Amino acid sequence: MSDAVDFFISKFRKNIQKQEKWGRCYRPRPYRNAVVRFRNCSIDDFEERRDILINEAGLNAFLFRADKIPGCDLLSDSGTTTMTMEQWAxxxxxxxxxxxxxxxxxxxxxxxxxxxxxxxxxxxxxxxxxxxxxxxxxxxxxxxxxxxxxxxxxxxxxxxxxxxxxxxxxxxxxxxxxxxxxxxxxxxxxxxxxxxxxxxxxxxxxxxxxxxxxxxxxxxxxxxxxxxxxxxxxxxxxxxxxxxxxxxxxxxxxxxxxxxxxxxxxxxxxxxxxxxxxxxxxxxxxxxxxxxxxxxxxxxxxxxxxxxxxxxxxxxxxxxxxxxxxxxxxxxxxxxxxxxxxxxxxxxxxxxxxxxxxxxxxxxxxxxxxxxxxxxxxxxxxxxxxxxxxxxxxxxITRQDYLDARIGQVEKFGEKLVEGGIPIIRPTGGHAVYIDMDRFFDGEKNKADFMGISFTALLLIGGHRVCELGTYAFGSYNGKREIPPDPRINYVRAAVPRLAYEDQDLFSVVEAIKVLADHREMIPGVNVEYGREMSLRHFKSRFSFLPLAKGAKSRKNKVLR
Ligand SMILES: Cc1ncc(COP(=O)(O)O)c(C=O)c1O
Known part of the structure; x- marks a missing residue:
């Protein structure tokens, strides 16, 4: 009897340890939900999001109404944590x-x-x-x-x-x-x-x-x-x-x-x-x-x-x-x-x-x-x-089980993107996955068109919010020309709030990003309508989509370098 129990204990233990990579190790989260928040919108409301994005927010993710985001809001991991019951108490x-x-x-x-x-x-x-x-x-x-x-x-x-x-x-x-x-x-x-x-x-x-x-x-x-x-x-x-x-x-x-x-x-x-x-x-x-x-x-x-x-x-x-x-x-x-x-x-x-x-x-x-x-x-x-x-x-915050689950989740998210052919910074960081826009567009687009802004805007219509941290956020304009960040960085960041989302939510973001990747020739650049010369301009600027280049059509690319 006790041999049988020990046998299964060892099998259960092996089962949760079988994957060497943290990102692949599926074990229950070390916490469970105590309170949930229902959404005020549906993933199917694409046209409503398009109208808000273009007419209200000027394609700026910071200016988009959070209550109209049905998917993951990965704009920032800052201040977006779900507090624990001990904290509320x-x-x-x-x-x-x-x-x-x-x-x-x-x-x-x-x-x-x-x-x-x-x-x-x-x-x-x-x-x-x-x-x-x-x-x-x-x-x-x-x-x-x-x-x-x-x-x-x-x-x-x-x-x-x-x-x-x-x-x-x-x-x-x-x-x-x-x-x-x-x-x-x-x-x-x-x-x-x-x-x-x-x-x-x-x-x-x-x-x-x-x-x-x-x-x-x-x-x-x-x-x-x-x-x-x-x-x-x-x-x-x-x-x-x-x-x-x-x-x-x-x-x-x-x-x-x-x-x-x-x-x-x-x-x-x-x-x-x-x-x-x-x-x-x-x-x-x-x-x-x-x-x-x-x-x-x-x-x-x-x-x-x-x-x-x-x-x-x-x-x-x-x-x-x-x-x-x-x-x-x-x-x-x-x-x-x-x-x-x-x-x-x-x-x-x-x-x-x-x-x-x-x-x-x-x-x-x-x-x-x-x-x-x-x-x-x-x-x-x-x-x-x-x-x-x-x-x-x-x-x-220094609990081992919390950090294992937290960083493991970000890693899993990153691995799924890699499986989908999306170029990210590897190894993944602790709080976010960074998608490399220069590699995502593979030099096909004019680098001055701020493709990270377009990517972010279109993903919002898809139902998820991420943040451009690249040539727009860290570059500047001196009235005559753009000065790119030094050293050059051109990322879109998907920051994962602490204790807020389940893996499944993040995997739905991966699916939406794959749609953009598959049809990246169809992603237009943006024109800066307001704020180009300002400091901290990414918080304040407004944009419009540029027309697509003549003859642009989807080639359904599966794998990016
Ligand atoms: C590395 C780093 N330093 C400073 C700050 C600023 O902190 P706060 O948003 O609380 O003003 C941030 C915010 O995201 C950050 O990531």
């Missing part, structure tokens, strides 16, 4: 005191628990409030506060850097920086001196926007493996260490800090290895430059480290997160991602870190900024109950 426990509410202390405790010792520290020499944790209503508000205060501090320092960018950088990197300076000078009239440079593996658009707005130069240094499209390389989010070293040794005075986005959203949601993090720390120590994370998807990044770096495969996610955060002087985070909430952001500065040493009264200025723009530092733009939900989110 915790909202009742929030207290709405104006100063020092319960949620603030609970959040500080959880920040320390999730990110490691020291991150919830209080320095009573600074205004009585926490010197480490600054709460904001979302990530970009934290970025804005940070770069506003930083640029002021740098100007007050009055450093006099050489006016010219060093020749020792080599022509390629030097020209990239100079052309960025020219673009920004054209946009703002002139740049205030001194010109500061902030390097990163790749900045997200709002981070880049905030840095540029403060007249500083963001420089992306994605690793070679990413630029070479190395599909076998598990850490394509890494920073190019050689380029960073070159930049630090030639232009150290201009660099107030080095950034790392984990995972690298702009570069395809790709993770960064702990080895890369440690090397950046070594270099930044050597050149005495502080080191920060844009930590939006820290837990997903930790999961990839556990899977991809042998020496950490036996470590828990919690351990890996603590280890990752040991090497930085601070971080900002949009809690709308790995905070598992619908709204929230934070900036966290290490009390004993290099940044704090370089700018000892930074926190004081930051608190002023926070009070003027968000509210008292103990709630900073959120309500007391929100802080409780953030705490529970930061607790859940």
């Amino acid at each position: 915790s909202l009742f426990m929030g207290d709405e005191a104006y100063g020092s509410n319960e949620g603030y202390f609970e959040l500080k405790r959880q920040v320390e628990e999730t990110f490691g010792p020291g991150w919830g520290d209080v320095d009573t020499s600074v205004g009585g409030a926490s010197d480490s944790l600054f709460i904001f209503h979302q990530g970009r508000a934290a970025e804005n506060a940070f770069f506003s205060v930083l640029s002021r501090k740098l100007r007050e320092e009055g450093s006099s850097y050489p006016p010219e960018i060093s020749n020792k950088l080599g022509p390629e990197l030097k020209n990239r920086i100079k052309s960025k300076i020219t673009t920004l000078s054209e946009r703002f009239g002139s740049l205030r001196e001194p010109i500061c440079i902030i390097p990163s593996n790749s900045f997200f658009d709002t981070t880049q926007g905030n840095i540029e707005d403060k007249r500083m130069i963001p420089v992306n240094l994605p690793c070679r493996e990413h630029l070479d499209n190395r599909e076998d390389f598990p850490f394509r989010g890494n920073m190019d260490i050689e380029e960073l070293e070159k930049l630090l040794s030639c232009e150290r005075e201009r660099i107030p800090l080095v950034y790392l986005t984990i995972t690298n959203n702009t570069g395809g949601g790709q993770p960064v290895s702990l080895e890369n993090i440690k090397k950046i720390r070594e270099l930044t120590r050597k050149f005495a430059v502080p080191f920060f994370f844009d930590a939006c998807r820290f837990a997903e990044n930790a999961w990839f480290i556990q899977r991809g770096e042998k020496e950490y495969s036996g470590k828990s996610i919690k351990w890996i997160v603590h280890e990752m955060f040991r090497y930085v002087d601070g971080f900002h985070i949009s809690l709308k991602k790995d905070g598992l909430v619908n709204m929230g952001g934070a900036l966290v500065i290490r009390k004993e870190g290099d940044f704090k040493r370089r700018f000892p009264d930074f926190s004081c200025d930051l608190i002023d900024h926070q009070i003027m723009t968000e509210g008292h530092p103990t709630y900073g733009g959120l309500s007391g109950r929100d802080l409780m939900a953030v705490s529970r989110g930061l607790e859940t």
Whole structure:
């Protein structure tokens, strides 16, 4: 009897482990639905969606009414999470005191628990409030506060850097920086001196926007493996260490800090290895430059480290997160991602870190900024109950079973697209699948026609929403010509909200994308009707479809390269 039971236990176990790839392993989700939301529309309402898209939204996915999307809304994984029952229940426990509410202390405790010792520290020499944790209503508000205060501090320092960018950088990197300076000078009239440079593996658009707005130069240094499209390389989010070293040794005075986005959203949601993090720390120590994370998807990044770096495969996610955060002087985070909430952001500065040493009264200025723009530092733009939900989110996010299911789902989605011949960035990232528009259209289309915008618009008529993150979102227009993103990226991103969709929903998106791929000669380019020259233009622009080229007809292509 017990032999038979043991026999079946071993067979059941083998059954769920038989697929080596996470993406192929069908096991039940580690949660089940507790609340569902019925749709307000049907997948069959194609004409209604066409009319809304053309007449109301001007082909801009951001301007399309969400309640008219019957399929998957993959515009963003940000703030779109389904909260857990523990989070909903915790909202009742929030207290709405104006100063020092319960949620603030609970959040500080959880920040320390999730990110490691020291991150919830209080320095009573600074205004009585926490010197480490600054709460904001979302990530970009934290970025804005940070770069506003930083640029002021740098100007007050009055450093006099050489006016010219060093020749020792080599022509390629030097020209990239100079052309960025020219673009920004054209946009703002002139740049205030001194010109500061902030390097990163790749900045997200709002981070880049905030840095540029403060007249500083963001420089992306994605690793070679990413630029070479190395599909076998598990850490394509890494920073190019050689380029960073070159930049630090030639232009150290201009660099107030080095950034790392984990995972690298702009570069395809790709993770960064702990080895890369440690090397950046070594270099930044050597050149005495502080080191920060844009930590939006820290837990997903930790999961990839556990899977991809042998020496950490036996470590828990919690351990890996603590280890990752040991090497930085601070971080900002949009809690709308790995905070598992619908709204929230934070900036966290290490009390004993290099940044704090370089700018000892930074926190004081930051608190002023926070009070003027968000509210008292103990709630900073959120309500007391929100802080409780953030705490529970930061607790859940490091669960192994959650991350296995979450990243496994994104991987399955990516694998299905690959099976359908759709060119995506591989390996798939943690939160999204990125479809490569240059390869999707295989050079057949005029690259100036913003085919990612057309793709996105037509897929909306098909019932699903994704987001162009390519030549339109990251390029710019100087009044005479288009300046493509540097390095060139031309993706459409399908970001998967946390705990919201089942595999079947995502597979229906694959089916709709295959329709577009099969008939890609019939996809027209777009004309920009409004907003081409604006900053952050993809949020605001309106478009119309261009007429199809004469003689265009469907050739029903099955497989793309
Ligand atoms: C890497 C990264 N940084 C910053 C942000 C900005 O965060 P928020 O949307 O909360 O303002 C995002 C948002 O998507 C992001 O992905």
